[in-house]
Amino acid sequence: MDRIRIRGGRPLSGSILIGGAKNAALPLMAAGLLTNERLTLSNVPLLADIATMTSLIAQHGVAVEPLDDAGRSLSIGGTIDNTEAPYDIVRKMRASVLVLGPLLARAGEAQVSLPGGCNIGTRPIDLHLKGLEQMGAVIRLEGGYVHATAPRGLHGASILLTMPSVGATENLLMAASLADGRTVIANAAREPEISDLARCLVAMGARIEGIGSDRLTVEGVSRLHGAQHAIVPDRIETGTYACAAAITGGELLLRHAQLEHLGAVARVLAEAGVEVTEQADGLMVRRLNGLHGADAMTEPYPGFPTDMQAQYMALMSVAEGAAMLTETIFENRFMHVPELNRLGARVNVHGASAIVRGVPALSGAPVMASDLRASASLVLAGLAARGETMVSRVYHLDRGYEAMERKLATCGAEIERVEG
Ligand code: EPZ
Numbered sequence: 001m002d003r004i005r006i007r008g009g010r011p012l013s014g015s016i017l018i019g020g021a022k023n024a025a026l027p028l029m030a031a032g033l034l035t036n037e038r039l040t041l042s043n044v045p046l047l048a049d050i051a052t053m054t055s056l057i058a059q060h061g062v063a064v065e066p067l068d069d070a071g072r073s074l075s076i077g078g079t080i081d082n083t084e085a086p087y088d089i090v091r092k093m094r095a096s097v098l099v100l101g102p103l104l105a106r107a108g109e110a111q112v113s114l115p116g117g118c119n120i121g122t123r124p125i126d127l128h129l130k131g132l133e134q135m136g137a138v139i140r141l142e143g144g145y146v147h148a149t150a151p152r153g154l155h156g157a158s159i160l161l162t163m164p165s166v167g168a169t170e171n172l173l174m175a176a177s178l179a180d181g182r183t184v185i186a187n188a189a190r191e192p193e194i195s196d197l198a199r200c201l202v203a204m205g206a207r208i209e210g211i212g213s214d215r216l217t218v219e220g221v222s223r224l225h226g227a228q229h230a231i232v233p234d235r236i237e238t239g240t241y242a243c244a245a246a247i248t249g250g251e252l253l254l255r256h257a258q259l260e261h262l263g264a265v266a267r268v269l270a271e272a273g274v275e276v277t278e279q280a281d282g283l284m285v286r287r288l289n290g291l292h293g294a295d296a297m298t299e300p301y302p303g304f305p306t307d308m309q310a311q312y313m314a315l316m317s318v319a320e321g322a323a324m325l326t327e328t329i330f331e332n333r334f335m336h337v338p339e340l341n342r343l344g345a346r347v348n349v350h351g352a353s354a355i356v357r358g359v360p361a362l363s364g365a366p367v368m369a370s371d372l373r374a375s376a377s378l379v380l381a382g383l384a385a386r387g388e389t390m391v392s393r394v395y396h397l398d399r400g401y402e403a404m405e406r407k408l409a410t411c412g413a414e415i416e417r418v419e420g
Contacts, residue, residue, distance in 0.1 A: 315380065
């Protein structure tokens, strides 16, 4: 298993190109199942999760063809000849469950493995299933799989999500696009990745109103056609590198980043003493003077994203004063805390909240990644820590960050990947 070695203490400067959003690319690839024609996606990030989704879609008999050498443009389309999403793929990537709605809508059936446990929480899919049942699906759980059929096709429904689930909103939006009649999804999640998916579906011929709001109205159509779609830049990658600039006392231009999508993160960073300014082709991030503690509570978009909590905690660990971080989305998303404390941070967890008391400096040590955003948090801490930090199990990092060590090294970080 690869590791990443960092010698900290060097302020970063330079520019980093922000890639396409992982959490937009995954549902958009699943949307490729909604038509026989070719859906072309550009600005595709080169990530392990994209490779996993590619193998899952190929498993359904639908071709995913790279249109360039790097694979940053993909063409998806074909006839579905297998409606099973097997456990050995789904257990590696929970987002595999996003094929459920498209398979039901196109093929009238799906056998999708239940995702099983996840480090950050139980992450059930009950809202996905209830919504699909309201649309006429017959769902049976057996042998660790969701067995879903739509014997008479899917029909429109009025669905109220008890919580604004990102995945449920995406699955139901895709299913509703081909359902017979009108579907309203109330209390829908509003993440930019959902708006990106909706815009792509509209380009494919779907009829969707309320994009960007918490109420989506879909008039189902009989078929969708091919389209070309450029994936929205990754706001979590943006926030992660913004924290890298801040924690090292440097200055980074994050090219292609969008301030609107960084919303609450930019506001919290400003409170902590980090300036984020819009430039012609991205965002300039720099620490003004000292870093000071600023509280953050994770919330559905447009609130502070749970996917930024671990990275922000690393930043707060070297701020003056204290910060309270409250995690309201997942029940176990503080696994980075003991590892940050090994680097000299002073973080205490009390239930859903963690109090971070800033220290003058962190000191390098071997640490272990436990999940995607926790691994990013440890890299950030290593950039600031005195001495050497070795982060192991970086396969977690590779799921959601393209060539992080290369991007940081080009901006002055002393960081390298240790193979094997
Ligand atoms: C998406 O996961 C993201 N993944 C996650 O990013 C992100 O943390 C999460 O949204 C919240 O923003 C992708 O987009 C691929 P949810 P998802 O359904 O869809 C509960 C990353 O680091 N819930 O909005 O699984 C659930 O347990 C990953 O890139 C139900 O109870 O998130 C959780 O507590 C990690 N029943 C909360 O809702 C359901 O049917 C939010 O989950 C569905 C969800």
